[in-house]
């Protein structure tokens with residue numbers, strides 16, 4: 468036999484060995500880890516169900532998995548939901564885990580704002596945002612804006628929907644609520660997208676498309692989406708169009724605001740700074756609290772005993788003189804007393820965290836508490852969605868919606884460390900708006916639950932969309948009935 472024939476046989480034997488070894492290792496895993504192509508075929512096949520699929524993969528590998536991409540493309544990364552790893556990355560060795568330039572590239576529509584920046588620029592922006600958000604005047608202003616929007620926008624729309632006895636997408640209502648609110652907060656004007664005639668909202672739709680397209684950038688190798696961007700194909704074409712639409716809206720807003728304030732002598736730098744702040748705020752707000760409310764209302768509507776307890780707690784906390792209060796909204800003191808409602812919101816955020824994953828990049832070599840070695844520039848994704856569904860953290864009933872688990876024996880809210888409940892991030896980069904988010908969610912939740920019964924339309928499918936923010940793929944179709952006072 469010629470040497471060449473031996474070489475072919477040895478090569479074939481080696482390839483077969485590699486296939487069998489990989490197949491054995493990833494046997495029973497929801498995604499097979501193939502030689503050469505890694506997990507790419509599995510990821511692409513499951514792209515429409517990426518949250519649940521990744522949850523199952525993590526469970527299979529004990530909380531941390533090295534996802535292999537195409538071997539020549541350098542697209543391997545680590546996904547973890549292990550609380551010890553999360554604590555290490557977010558807190559203990561925070562300096563070693565940045566957002567990183569690759570993630571900044573993927574999330575390029577966010578610009579160089581707080582959410583997307585690192586090092587000194589991040590520290591500076593965080594300090595500035597902290598002093599703005601933690602200012603009591605800002606807090607009061609935000610609360611006032613939310614209350615007014617609830618009274619003048621939300622209640623009239625829900626009254627209309629209940630009187631007309633029509634089905635409505637509650638998620639769409641919350642999106643419109645958030646959009647109007649953000650514009651009111653940042654620009655001081657109300658686009659009134661939340662009104663009974665549901666006007667077309669091109670800009671907000673463009674925003675949803677940006678979120679979806681940026682998630683897709685996490686899946687293929689960098690060169691692939693960059694090539695698509697260059698050729699303007701598929702998701703990248705969609706992203707460019709949506710981004711232009713959204714930028715157009717923001718530039719229009721900035722120039723109207725500038726005209727209004729007659730500050731024509733501003734430098735380019737100042738304009739860019741303002742643009743980033745505006746983008747960052749709107750992006751953050753769009754992600755935030757109202758997104759969580761759609762999941763909350765779905766869970767409450769499908770768990771009548773939870774709804775009953777929230778209503779009982781509300782009745783206990785309404786003073787008789789307040790009962791006929793014109794604005795239908797609770798005061799802050801009353802909201803503070805709604806412990807069960809707070810627990811029900813935490814429980815919804817545990818199962819459906821609006822920010823479902825938090826990507827980081829290692830700046831240096833490290834070893835995670837799980838034993839996984841981290842090289843410089845390794846991408847790590849903290850999978851917040853899976854953390855809320857881990858038996859090791861929440862017990863055997865982790866998939867059930869049980870607000871009670873958040874209530875301590877003394878009747879207060881159980882304090883869960885952020886490396887176990889990461890819906891608001893953790894460590895030095897944790898959410899600056901958490902307290903405010905709860906106030907806003909409670910204002911809206913009580914305004915609705917006190918006045919209306921929400922019933923999910925029969926057989927309406929509910930599942931997460933493929934997006935960086937956990938929205939419902941098909942919205943939340945409901946019927947609204949007015950409660951008798």
Ligand code: HEM
Nearest residue numbers: 581582593755756759822890891892896897898899900904
């Ligand atoms: C239910 C509502 C909300 C949730 C679940 C939430 C969640 C989060 C999460 C997970 C992060 C970390 C993200 C990351 O590292 O990339 C974050 C960061 C942040 N959040 Fe929130 N958020 C909410 C509402 C808000 C609100 C209402 C505000 C402002 C008023 C806000 C302001 C911020 C800011 C400024 C950061 C950036 C912190 C940094 O990078 O240093 N959030 N939020």
